[in-house]
Amino acid sequence: xxxxxxxxxxxxxxxxxxxxxxxxxxxxxxxxxxxxxxxxxxxxxxxxxxxxxxxxxxxxxxxxxxxxxxxxxxxxxxxxxxxxxxxxxxxxxxxxxxxxxxxxxxxxxxxxxxxxxxxxxxxxxxxxxxxxxxxxxxxxxxxxxxxxxxxxxxxxxxxxxxxxxxxxxxxxxxxxxxxxxxxxxxxxxxxxxxxxxxxxxxxxxxxxxxxxxxxxxxxxxxxxxxxxxxxxxxxxxxxxxxxxxxxxxxxxxxxxxxxxxxxxxxxxxxxxxxxxxxxxxxxxxxxxxxxxxxxxxxxxxxxxxxxxxxxxxxxxxxxxxxxxxxxxxxxxxxxxxxxxxxxxxxxxxxxxxxxxxxxxxxxxxxxxxxxxxxxxxxxxxxxxxxxxxxxxxxxxxxxxxxxxxxxxxxxxxxxxxxxxxxxxxxxxxxxxxxxxxxxxxx
Numbered sequence: 439x440x441x442x443x444x445x446x447x448x449x450x451x452x453x454x455x456x457x458x459x460x461x462x463x464x465x466x467x468x469x470x471x472x473x474x475x476x477x478x479x480x481x482x483x484x485x486x487x488x489x490x491x492x493x494x495x496x497x498x499x500x501x502x503x504x505x506x507x508x509x510x511x512x513x514x515x516x517x518x519x520x521x522x523x524x525x526x527x528x529x530x531x532x533x534x535x536x537x538x539x540x541x542x543x544x545x546x547x548x549x550x551x552x553x554x555x556x557x558x559x560x561x562x563x564x565x566x567x568x569x570x571x572x573x574x575x576x577x578x579x580x581x582x583x584x585x586x587x588x589x590x591x592x593x594x595x596x597x598x599x600x601x602x603x604x605x606x607x608x609x610x611x612x613x614x615x616x617x618x619x620x621x622x623x624x625x626x627x628x629x630x631x632x633x634x635x636x637x638x639x640x641x642x643x644x645x646x647x648x649x650x651x652x653x654x655x656x657x658x659x660x661x662x663x664x665x666x667x668x669x670x671x672x673x674x675x676x677x678x679x680x681x682x683x684x685x686x687x688x689x690x691x692x693x694x695x696x697x698x699x700x701x702x703x704x705x706x707x708x709x710x711x712x713x714x715x716x717x718x719x720x721x722x723x724x725x726x727x728x729x730x731x732x733x734x735x736x737x738x739x740x741x742x743x744x745x746x747x748x749x750x751x752x753x754x755x756x757x758x759x760x761x762x763x764x765x766x767x768x769x770x771x772x773x774x775x776x777x778x779x780x781x782x783x784x785x786x787x788x789x790x791x792x793x794x795x796x797x798x799x800x801x802x803x804x805x806x807x808x809x810x811x812x813x814x815x816x817x818x819x820x821x822x823x824x825x826x827x828x829x830x831x832x833x834x835x836x837x838x839x840x841x842x843x844x845x846x847x848x849x850x851x852x853x854x855x856x857x858x859x860x861x862x863x864x865x866x867x868x869x870x871x872x873x874x875x876x877x878x879x880x
Contacts, residue, residue, distance in 0.1 A: 463585050465733040468550075471507040471708065472632045472688050473498070473725035474596075477516040479538055485722040491518050494720045499525035501712055501720075502547060507727060509582065510547040511594035513634040516573070519545065532578070544578045544594050544633070552580040552592070554747040554872075560598070561615055564608035567600025577616050577633070579623065584732065587740050588698060591624040595633040601641070609636055610645035617648045620655075626755030626863065628698040628732075631655060632690035634723065639685065640672040646689070655691040658728045662705040678709030679724045690728050696738045696759035697876075704729035738878055740863060741851040744815040745872035746824025747865060754790045754861030754876055761786070764860045764878050766810050769831055772797040773841030776818075777826040777870045780841075780862055782810075790861055794868035802831070802839040809834045809858035809880050815873060816848040826870045834858070853877045 475498055476485040487494065495518035502510055503526050515522065517537040530548040535541035535557060542557060556579040563571040577595035584590055595616055598608040613635065620629055637644035647668075649655040660668055663682045675684035682705060694700035708725040738758055758764055761784070770781040772793065779793030804810065816828035828842035853859055854877065861876035 463588075463734075465731070466585060466588075467703075467729065467731045468508040468584060469704075469727055469729045470630065470632065470690065471502075471505075471510045471725055471727045472513075472634075472690055473510065473712070474513040474634045474688065474721055474723035475515050475518075475522065476721040476723070477514045477518045477543065479517045487720065487722055488718040489714055492521055494714070495519075495521035496525050497714065498522050498712065498720055503527040505708075505711060506549070508549045509592065511592075511633050512545050512547070513594070513596040514543045515545045516541060516543045535574075539573050542574050542576055542578075542596070544576070544596060546578065546580065546592070546594055548582065550582050550584055552582045553743060554581045555579070558615075558619070560608075560612050562598075562608045562611035564598050564600065564602070564604040566602035566604035568598075568605070570598045570600070570605075570608070576612075577619075579619065581627075581743075583742075587742055588732065588734065589740070590628045590630055590698065590700075591620075593620070593629070593631040593633075595631065595635065597634065597636045599636045606641065606643040610643060610648075613637065613645050613648050617652045620649075620653045623751045625751065626695055626697070626753035626759075628693060628695040628700050629653070629655060630690070630692045632688075634687060635689050636687045637689070638672060638687060639668050640670065649691045653693065655693045656702070658690045658692060658702045658705050659685070659726075662702060662728075675707070675724055677719050677722065677724055678713065679707040682707055686724055686726070688723055688726050690726060692728075692730070695735075696755055697735045697740050699733045699735065701731045702728050703731055738876055739854070739857070740877065741875040742849070743864065743872055743874045744849050744851075745817050745826040745864065745870065747872060748823050748825070749865040749867040749871040751865050752792050753863040755863060757788065757790075758861050758876055758878065761788070763880070764788075765880065766858065766860055767804055769802045769804070769810065769839050770799065771829055771831075771839060771841035772799050773828070773843070774798055775827075775843055776820060777815075777829050777842035778868070779866075780829060780870055780873065782861070784860065792862055792864070793866045793870040796868065797841065800839055800841050802833075802837065804833060805835065808837070810853075810860075811858055812850060812852040813859060813875060814848055814850045816842070816845040818845040818847065820869075823871070826873050829873075831859075851875055856880065
């Protein structure tokens with residue numbers, strides 16, 4: 439993946455809290471909010487918003503807490519960031535990357551924890567109309583834990599502004615960069631992309647359809663407010679907006695996966711909830727919200743993750759989704775000081791292998807009525823990075839297979855009743871950095 443990025447790993451204790459032995463729930467609901475909070479310094483951009491930006495930012499944070507949206511993406515959260523956080527009460531919040539010119543202005547406030555956080559700078563920017571190259575604008579990525587074994591990949595973005603040819607070229611490149619990242623690090627996963635796209639459907643050069651064309655994402659506004667019809671005539675919104683039929687550059691896209699069914703059920707401009715006491719706006723953007731319902735997959739589910747966010751993403755989900763009742767016939771691991779690789783062969787001959795070729799190889803052949811039902815993973819530090827050091831697989835017959843070296847930091851993942859482990863997802867290189875398991879009914 440191109441671009442500069444920072445990866446933040448959660449502590450072992452936090453990961454342990456996310457690692458469940460079975461799903462705590464099979465369905466639920468949550469809502470999201472996207473808001474450009476107009477946090478550029480006053481001398482750079484007043485945003486045509488009345489009042490003092492410090493006071494307005496504190497009020498924005500108060501309203502975030504009052505309405506308690508589950509996962510809030512903010513953009514232009516630059517020099518007044520501390521005032522928003524001071525009055526907000528959400529338990530999980532990204533650390534700011536700084537004010538102008540150091541930070542991206544992208545932050546997330548959430549009722550759910552996450553793993554694998556990244557900040558990524560745009561490869562292309564343009565100053566043709568705006569000072570988009572002044573700050574390291576780009577996107578963020580996080581894998582949000584909605585419940586035990588229920589993850590959604592969230593992207594927050596702020597694309598290049600302006601309508602000059604150079605701006606549209608840069609903006610299309612920005613959106614393409616996110617689309618390519620989805621194809622790399624979100625294979626097999628449910629995805630939400632939202633933020634300030636600075637794009638309209640009536641400007642084809644913006645390339646806003648890349649998320650539907652390349653990634654299979656749905657625009658919630660097009661789906662819920664326009665009956666699936668993409669607009670061919672530009673409509674501008676008042677602020678605060680009194681209708682949901684007009685189009686803004688702030689958008690929310692989503693898709694489900696074989697692991698998780700996602701449905702958007704409600705869409706709204708939240709403008710009337712974000713006003714000053716005198717009725718004036720708090721931002722030059724209309725904030726937008728969407729409600730979602732989710733349900734765990736009927737044929738595939740996953741465990742929690744163990745290990746660290748390093749290496750290359752892999753997932754067996756897409757291949758497994760094409761199979762009916764996949765069953766493991768052979769387990770194949772490699773390990774010595776650490777866990778070098780994990781692999782298995784299905785009864786139809788399909789083989790999955792992840793990691794490197796170091797360590798000692800061990801194999802276990804399962805009987806026709808035997809299933810892989812649980813796995814213990816142990817993690818540790820290697821070159822200041824968290825990796826998986828050990829795996830212990832246990833079958834329905836009580837037989838085991840182990841590889842690597844055990845540590846004191848371990849978790850056990852057990853398939854739900856009537857299900858078994860049939861595949862993997864995670865991140866690898868020469869060894870297994872991060873690992874989760876795919877379950878299927880047996």
